[in-house]
Amino acid sequence: MLEPACQADVVIVGAGVAGLSAAQRLNSAGVSTVVLEAAPQVGGRMATEKIDGFRLDRVGRLLFTSYPELRLTPGLDALVLRPFAAGVLVHAEGRVHRAGEPASAGGARGALDAARAFVSPPRRLRQLAPAAAPPMSRAYPPLGGALDQARLAAALGRIATVPVERLLARPERPAGQALAARGMPARTVEGFLRPLLAALLCDPDLTTSSRCADLALRTFASGRLCLPEGGADTLPELLAATLPPGTVRTGVRATSVSTTSVTTAEHGELRCRAVLVATGARAAAELLPGLRVPPCHPVTVVHHTADEPPLTDAALLLDADRRGPVAHTAVISQVDPSRAPVGRALISSTVLGAPTADTDRAVRAQLAALYGTATHRWELLAVHHTPDAVPAMAPPHDLRRPVRLLAGLYVCGDHRDTSTVQGALHSGRRVARAVLSDLGAAATGSAVAAPLPTPTAA
Incomplete structure (x- = not known):
């Protein structure tokens, strides 16, 4: 059979959240897309390994209920946080x-209520699960x-209500x-703000732009830290x-791109009207x-399991020391x-750096001090x-950062926005808007892409 003139209106290279978000918006607008992913599964860095009933996130990025894109991105209505x-x-x-x-939370902190009353209530998704009831915890x-x-309460209250435009003008x-x-x-500063920002930005030395740090604090002050149910x-x-x-x-590796085609290692050339590169920056x-x-x-994430969980809240624990x-x-x-x-507890710990041969021993020793319990078992x-x-x-x-490199060639991802899940989703929305504007009436209107060519012999 003759191959069609175009396999799709848009070929997207990379099936992380930025590329999938863009694909969803383009398909909803009647623009046919093909999403190519070199890995055997979608998600990019939002990957979860399944081991003996455990679900272990590879990067362990933290989400917030106050991320606007979690509410604005079509397809995430069923997401449970x-x-x-x-x-x-x-x-x-x-x-x-x-x-x-x-x-x-009340208690002895009642004197702070007036200052904290200025903190905006968290914007929640339609599906926000209650936190699991922890065992009896320490005070x-x-x-x-x-x-x-x-x-501190007054500072968090102020930053929660400052318009984003004012933060970015600082x-x-x-x-x-x-x-x-x-x-x-x-x-x-040393006991709370510095370790908190290091955790949110994955930047132990806090070399990040102060504007991005302010955005992270604003997100923290106006929402709740959360995880996607079931894994990243x-x-x-x-x-x-x-x-x-x-x-x-999946399992399709792109080797080169142009404004009208993508060449793959497995299927040769795919013709299209526009190409979007939605991989990591490198x-x-x-x-x-x-x-x-x-x-x-x-980032290195170390996962341990124990018969009994440490006696603590279902809270994020930072080490300011x-x-x-x-x-x-x-x-x-x-x-x-x-x-x-x-009957099993999952304890996940984040190291902002590369592992060493001594990482497990050092992590166990530190966790024993943080949780106040033995960790050798x-x-x-x-x-x-x-x-x-x-x-x-x-x-x-x-x-x-621009998502349109030239007409017909686009790029998106957290490296074009903020380095967060919010930033990745937002860049997907920005690039979809740019592609739709440039394609105009050129889109076929078909919601189904043509099959890929037959793989070539090695």
Whole structure:
């Protein structure tokens, strides 16, 4: 049979959340798409490994109920978010403290209610599951004195309501330098703000743009930390499920692109009217010579299991004392019970860097101090290292890097926006808008792409 003039209106290289989000919007507008993914599954860095009933995220990026794109992206109506306990736990000055929780927690923090009343309520998805009920937990003292708490609450309250445009108009410098100039007590900065931002930005040295750091604090102050129920891969799988059958082709590696075609190692040339490269920055630069590749923050996630969970809340635990490689940790099975078999606890810890031969021993020793329990009997499930986990956002950082390289050739991903799931989804929306504007009446209107050519012999 003769091959059609075009296999699809748009060929998308990469089935991460940015590319799948763009594909969903293009298909909804009547533009046929083919999504090519070199890996055997969709999701990119939002991958989850299944081992003996455990669901282990490879990168472990944190989500927020206040991410607008989780509500605005079609196909995510069925997404169920499992929230962490309000605020965070911080190990500082040799003790575990509670910090950053909303005023409704009550107790001795009632003096802070007036300041915290200015914090906007979290914007929630239609499907927001209640947090799993944790076992009886310890009572953690708040961080700092009443005056320190009031200042922190007032600062979080203000940033939660500041328009994004005003945050982006502030002077830009490294986040670490900006923290030192905020006029906050050193105990608050070093014991809460610095470890919190390091966790949210995956940047232990806080070289990130202060504007991006302010956006992260605004997101924290106006929402709740959460995880997708069932694993990080739930989100891209939901997006892929909304596309017409046959749209996503896994195990297909693109070797070159142009404005009207994509050449693959397995199927030769696919002709189209536009090409969108939606891979990570380094892979995108291999297909698009001259594309800037930002430095990336490496992330290592260490997963352990135990018969009994440590006695703690279903909260994120930060280590402000920096006594070991772990930046933050959590008993994930208390936040999302579906990630571990019944009767087993899943403890996931994030190291902002590369693993070493001594990583497991060092992590266990640090977790024993953080959780106040013996860890030598814990079973190591996996150590996942991602060298290019999070694109760096050093100043000056362009939050809206162009997605249109030239008519017919586009690029999207978290490296074109903010280095978050929110940024990846938003770049997918921006690029879909650009493609639709450029294609105009040229789109076929077909919702189903043609089959790929027969693989060529090796």
